[in-house]
Amino acid sequence: MSEQIGVMTRLRAARKHGAALWIPLGIVAAYVVVAAVGPLVIGYDHVATAVADRLLSPGSTTSDGGTAWLGTDGLGRDVASQIVYGARTSLIIATVAVTISALVGMTVGALAGLVGGWVDVVLSRIVDVLLTFPGVLLAIVVAGLFARGLPTVILSLSITAWTPFARVARNVTLSIKEREWVSAARLMGVRRPALLVRHVLPFVVPPMVAMATLEFALVVLAEAGLSFLGIGLPSGTPSWGQTVANGKEYLATAWWISAFPGIALFVLVVSVGLLGDQLSARLGRNRRSPL
């Protein structure tokens, strides 16, 4: 009956393994705080240019007396501020995209597992087709062809992100379907929607949570890639990928423009990944493996 122990209980039970869970968690929390509070504290205008402050190296003083801790870019914009605002962009987009993907994937997967038959076959084929395209490719096609903006970016990222969730949900559902209490409920006449919600979903959710953190990391990287290629959010919104792209032409003289956002990305992705590993270990069901 260990499966019936809740998510929080399992997390708490593992507290003795301290650092491995709480350090990444702390780092991710720090990012969230910076992303949420930063823009309220810093008054930064991404569209404004300050030509006098172009390409200042990290630590220099700007024309209005402040310090550019991480330098400025080709238009005189402060890199540190771009990183803070970029954090907000990345976190919001990734959170929304992963939430949508998880919900859609979970529903589709659980349905396929529960109903079985041709519904399962059709849905599995759809997943196979989607997996034929490298995720980045579909995202690029959708993001580039539709009007640029937040909904387009989120849509393009979600299009392939939901498939791992569906796969795990389907597998869990298939193994739960034949358990005694589900069969009993079915015999008692409980209808499918109630069956799904009350008996299947509580077991599907924990692996989803673990998978969600890992997908989160992938989506953050994918969004950065789209922004780098110039087909992500419009250039008026700061994002890490865009900053790295802007820095490319100044690489020889002002390496900091491209370097720092990449480091911010890396630290976030590693922390989220480690967090996901910990959650996977504690909440059961392996994360998506290559096989």
Place this chain on the structure above:
Amino acid sequence: MARMVLRRLASALVVMWGAASLIFVVIRLAPGGPALVLLGPDASREEVDALTTRLGLDRSLPEQYLHYLLDVARLDFGDSYRLDMPAMEAVLSRLPASLELAATAAVIAVCAGLVLGLVAGYRRGGIVDRVTSALTIGLQAFPTFWVGIMLILVFALVLRLLPSSGAGTPQHIILPAVTLSLPFTAIVARLTRSSVVEEMEEPYAATARAKGLNDRQVLLGHVLRNSLTPVLTVVALQLGALIGGAVVVENVFAWPGLGSLIVSAVSNRDYAVVQAAALTIAGIIVLLNLLADLATARLDPRIRVGAG
């Protein structure tokens, strides 16, 4: 064996049909309407109407779909309005460069990954193992485009050892291929390591040791071959990610391949090229998966017979 091949082939065709349909839907849904989009934003009203009729876009949707499928089967994707040539021709002209890049990256990744994984698994807990573990996490967390840019910074700009972009000489492929190979190397290394660790515990390894072979001979003679099967599967599955990653890397290094073609086609709404390129890539991946499936079946008799 023949029956299995036929079944996989049929499955592959179904998936290709699905992929073509998906592209059909995406293009139909994109703003502007296909004719406008195929001709480009500067087309006149008459040109749009003429193309609309010629493409049969004023016919019913099922009819359009049927014609589309027939066109795809004949590899006819229309003409690129930008490049003024058939879309498929544009794709095929850039394909070799992308394949070259992806293949080089795959070779680097498999060689480096296998070696790292073998050593890490052989001396479990040793220094190579721990460094490899850390590297594995790290290499997959770095954004590929950023790694590429940093490599340009170090090797091309500071050390001036390698060219920073373009193609032509063997030196030009080094940085892009290495950049592309890094996440893949991590995956191969990790997989090889766990494979080796598992196989070393198998009964046959103990038998080999009992026969008098030392650990290294056991490793290279027996374990290596059995560890290759999962690695092969993963290589095939990850090739898709490799091709996807190539899109970004090609843009960083201005490598004249399919990836950079797609990004410029997408930004310029050159739908014919987008269609052709997307389906070509999908086709390659389906083909590679099929080949990997069959190769795995050949290497591991258990799959052929249906057990295990």
